[in-house]
Amino acid sequence: MTSPLLPQIGVDPPERGDAARNRRLLLDAAALLVAERGVDAVTMDAVACKAGVGKGTVFRRFGSRSGLMHALLDHTERELQQSFMFGPPPLGPGGDPIDRLIAFGHARIAIVEVQGEVQRAAENSLEFRFAAPARAVSVRHVVSLLRAAGVQGDHELLACSLLAPLEATLVLHELRDLGISVERLGAAWEDLIRRVTRC
Amino acid sequence: MTSPLLPQIGVDPPERGDAARNRRLLLDAAALLVAERGVDAVTMDAVACKAGVGKGTVFRRFGSRSGLMHALLDHTERELQQSFMFGPPPLGPGGDPIDRLIAFGHARIAIVEVQGEVQRAAENSLEFRFAAPARAVSVRHVVSLLRAAGVQGDHELLACSLLAPLEATLVLHELRDLGISVERLGAAWEDLIRRVTRC
Numbered sequence: 001m002t003s004p005l006l007p008q009i010g011v012d013p014p015e016r017g018d019a020a021r022n023r024r025l026l027l028d029a030a031a032l033l034v035a036e037r038g039v040d041a042v043t044m045d046a047v048a049c050k051a052g053v054g055k056g057t058v059f060r061r062f063g064s065r066s067g068l069m070h071a072l073l074d075h076t077e078r079e080l081q082q083s084f085m086f087g088p089p090p091l092g093p094g095g096d097p098i099d100r101l102i103a104f105g106h107a108r109i110a111i112v113e114v115q116g117e118v119q120r121a122a123e124n125s126l127e128f129r130f131a132a133p134a135r136a137v138s139v140r141h142v143v144s145l146l147r148a149a150g151v152q153g154d155h156e157l158l159a160c161s162l163l164a165p166l167e168a169t170l171v172l173h174e175l176r177d178l179g180i181s182v183e184r185l186g187a188a189w190e191d192l193i194r195r196v197t198r199c
Numbered sequence: 200m201t202s203p204l205l206p207q208i209g210v211d212p213p214e215r216g217d218a219a220r221n222r223r224l225l226l227d228a229a230a231l232l233v234a235e236r237g238v239d240a241v242t243m244d245a246v247a248c249k250a251g252v253g254k255g256t257v258f259r260r261f262g263s264r265s266g267l268m269h270a271l272l273d274h275t276e277r278e279l280q281q282s283f284m285f286g287p288p289p290l291g292p293g294g295d296p297i298d299r300l301i302a303f304g305h306a307r308i309a310i311v312e313v314q315g316e317v318q319r320a321a322e323n324s325l326e327f328r329f330a331a332p333a334r335a336v337s338v339r340h341v342v343s344l345l346r347a348a349g350v351q352g353d354h355e356l357l358a359c360s361l362l363a364p365l366e367a368t369l370v371l372h373e374l375r376d377l378g379i380s381v382e383r384l385g386a387a388w389e390d391l392i393r394r395v396t397r398c
Contacts, residue, residue, distance in 0.1 A: 157387035164363035173329045188356035
């Protein structure tokens with residue numbers, strides 16, 4: 001927990017430019033489909049159609065629908081990770097650690113709003129839920145911000161407790177079943193962080 | 200949220216004395232099996248054998264293994280509910296609300312230690328996870344204690360956020376995969392509650 005560098009998730013060998021572009025195109029098409037019509041609408045056919053490529057291209061790229069879903073989650077997590085590791089404040093380095101914690105929760109809630117169903121499916125697979133590299137990165141990020149904010153205590157368990165209410169399954173339940181707005185969720189997260197970090 | 204009385208979960212018509220005793224005997228046998236040998240060891244046969252009754256009795260009582268598991272969870276939740284509604288302090292009425300919140304988390308963690316696998320199976324069924332009456336009772340209990348402790352803010356969402364780290368799936372991961380002790384989990388819960396409730 002003392003290393004200054006966070007491990008990057010799923011670092012693959014670099015892709016050739018057009019392969020990377022192609023992959024990005026397909027994942028953007030899949031993300032758009034999830035946002036517009038829900039996770040069930042994401043079929044290999046629909047993604048191919050949306051991206052304007054042949055179905056074979058989608059299969060060659062991701063192997064199966066579940067491979068595509070996995071790649072989509074990985075893609076989203078990498079983007080978030082890039083933002084909190086290298087992006088501008090308040091999420092990225094340079095900002096106040098408490099503001100960064102608040103921004104981190106807001107960013108997670110915003111992702112759930114769009115991709116929550118895909119995330120929920122992954123969370124309900126036991127192997128994935130806590131073993132995912134993305135989770136370890138999030139825990140370390142929150143631990144490092146708690147330390148930077150001067151919070152004393154069991155940083156690792158406090159980080160686990162703070163990440164628990166950001167899980168997609170719960171956030172989706174609050175948004176959809178309880179009808180709670182994203183703004184109210186974001187305000188509750190900010191309130192929780194301010195309570196936990198005040199000295 | 201203003202009602203002084205918490206709804207009791209699964210209030211069924213009273214059973215005849217020996218039927219109730221019988222049910223209790225079978226559930227105790229099932230709970231013991233989970234504690235000793237894990238959730239997979241709980242078969243109708245094994246429960247009958249442990250309780251010293253015929254297998255037919257177990258089937259007549261619970262219908263199926265999943266009926267038995269459901270009854271086991273319900274039984275555990277009712278016991279906890281009895282304790283925090285009617286039992287002695289620190290969990291029950293009369294104690295300081297902050298001490299009651301701390302005791303509530305400790306009691307939940309202790310249950311996970313014994314019955315976590317059964318709870319985890321239930322949590323990973325989407326219908327059960329947040330729709331369970333027991334969850335609504337827990338949320339209302341935490342809300343009422345936050346109010347009694349003089350905490351200002353969005354009590355409902357704060358209660359949801361505080362219950363999230365007590366979910367069996369996460370607690371089991373912390374106990375088994377991360378090797379964190381029950382004592383350390385309990386201390387982290389107490390720390391979280393003290394941070395959240397201090398004015």
